[in-house]
Amino acid sequence: MSSMMLSEDVLEMCSVRVGETLFGIPVTRILEILGKPATHPVPLSPDFIGGLAHYRGEVLTTVSLRRLLHMSRHETSEDVLVFEGDDGYFGLLVDEVCEVLTVSPAEFESNPSTLDDRRKSLFAGTYKLQSGLLVMLDPDRLDPVRLAGLELRVA
């Protein structure tokens, strides 16, 4: 993944905010952004599932980034980014979607060793921006199918 990134000159990242942290996701991977749709809770679902959202006639399973990071629930409704995963589409719930940023491979650094294992497995690295850090997210790592496998192994 990262080697592919490096071969490009500049990358466009959609920045999203969860809590205090700014995350970046390559815009090419985003199918659509849904502005604060209603989500429907699913009882007994794994903790990281943010509920169901309505997306183009289908029922979209969403992953809550907040809960992946063991943060408390967001009080108001969240924005949803739609990706294509192994098992069809899935959504990622974030506090809010911010602007699109341009980053260059030169600014990239891999995860710091001090990060806990959980976060290491979720984050793909960091871009050092002038204004701060942009934590890189790889949608493949957020696929609910993969996350469910991960939860099982932890359990």
Add this chain to the structure above:
Amino acid sequence: MDDLTREFLIESQEGLDRMERCLTELEERPEDRELLADIFRSVHTIKGTTGFLGFSRLEKLAHAGENLLGLLRDGKLLANAAIISALLSLLDQLRKILVNIEASGGEGEGEDAAMIARLLELQEPQTRVGAEAKAEQGPIEKSKKKRKPRTKKQTEEKGLTKTAAPEPEGRAMEVYQADPQVVQPPRAMVNTAESTLRVDVDLLNRMMNLVGELVLTRNQILQRVSADSDMTLLSRRLDMVTADLREAVMKARMQPVSHVFSKFPRMVRDLAQQLNKRVRLVMEGQETELDKSLLEAIKDPLTHSVRNAIDHGVEAPHVREAAGKDAEGTVKLRAYQEGSYVIIEVSDDGGGMKVERIRDKALERKLITRERAAQLSDRELMQLIFLPGFSTAEAITNVSGRGVGMDVVRTNVEKIGGKVEIDSRPCKGTTLRLRIPLTLAIVPALIVSSRGQSFALPQGALSELVHLSAEQAKMQLEWIEGAALYRLRGKLLPLVFLDLLLGQREEGRYDGEAYIAVLNAEGRRYGLVVDGLADPEEIVVKPLSSVLKQIGLFSGATVLGNGEMALILDPGAIATRANISVALEEDTHDVMEAEARSGAAEYLLMQSGNEHTAVPLDTVLRIERIPRNKLEWLGGVPVLRFEGALLPLHNLGAEGDEMTVVVCRDGLRHVGVAVSQVLDVAEGRPLEEAGTHTAAQNVTLLNEKVTSIVPLEAVPALPIGAMETMQ
């Protein structure tokens, strides 16, 4: 694979299917020239195309077959059992090669010389007949471009079935004379070919999905427009167009059951030969249509049921003769539509199910205890065959008894929202009845709520609803060490609390009012306790992602008319999770209901003042307790307001502050019947007028008492015109 080859495969497979059907028919009517011409045409087409595409094995085989068929068609040879068997095995070989081509693009290796030699040998003149004898009837047959449908009554006279002349019309259609045009138009009919089009099933699925989406959007729009009259008009149009469109797309997905039925003549023939039995297959209602995906889903259960009927049902010829029956047994396949269900019956005129043997086998397999067995009635014992791990075949034959039991049939049918019922009489035979919903994509469901969240409960599994007020719930829910039970008409019904099951509530006593949805899933009967009920709705089923499927309690999700999303509960999975076991006693209810359909029907018995009245149970949608002061009058008609919709009321002068309103279906509209209280569900017997013997209208015999039936159609229509119907 190129398009040409793909097209060739589809056409050849269709041709071979038709050939198979015709061949089994030919056995009954070896002289039918049109059948022969039809078979000849199928083989000829394959030969022609294969030469062109360079499939030499197919070409050689088809050529050998064509030669033999040519002689048959020209009347120089008379079809006999040996020839038909040879042609059937030729068919199998051709099919095998087609499968190879589909899988690998090549014909694969194989030895065809023996088959070709066999076909050549059969062309020898010992079976030939004088061409002159045939000449008389030949031209007449040939001049007919279109075959008339040849239906006949099921007569016992065997002579009739042998003749090819048109016979009196009748409802039953014997398979060997089934008109192939009903099933599939012969190639000769150019018009059909021009007016039809092959469509990818994926595209149809996508269309269905989009239509579902449109239905939801329409529902939401309809709920929002009420003020603006222009918008109301437009939304009405949208409503109608959507309904029509949905119907059209659903229709496009429908296929006649003959697609599945057409496999059976050959199978029955082969099986009967293998088991040394004589079996006649009668098929009825082949034109009945069913959604393609459902048709696929019932193929296996149906095949298994037919195998069972022949293997276990029909007795050997000498046994039959000893019992004074025709040596030839009859297996009947019948399909017909009943409401939003298609019923497929597989019946045989064999010895019926032997309850003693079923009981012994169940005891041997330790499926029930001896004490339990002694308590069960014959009917209840019959239900045992649906238990997993049950098989009564004395010897494990090639035919049945391979571990695929009736439980699999039932599970498969229930998976698609259907039901299986069985009825058997000693010496008379057994009838298995599969009840299949017309379509999978849209299902009627009851919307229930649990702790503020809505869930959809498919109505297929729902048998009745019980409402308990908070006080009643406290009194009437009974407990054995944490397991909740409810006495439903004297029998204990195990209860499952939905909120507890879904982790919405901690363990402990239930408080608040309770609705018990009495469910019957895969023979397991239990009550699902929810805290709220909404209207029944036709829901569009959306699949869940694999992660959520793993939870195991939801079969999908849907978007409701109010725009809210709801998870669809899977009654079978809930029963499994809650350790509900198969209830044998209550299952008989369904069987009796099926049996009762002939004369008696079930009614809801109600009381208003001192009078007893009834409504047919199948019209009842729900029952509500409503304060009397909610009753309003509109143009002389008592009405009730329900979530923005008006309900015309049949007021039987109930007294008291509260009244019970039974909401019934009358055609498309809903009608309320106000009574003092609901008493019971009972079976009604029709009554007739003394002397004239005409059936008495609007009256029935319930619990040995003459009871009047509320005439729902007589409830006056609302003066504002038709009520809004959601779907």
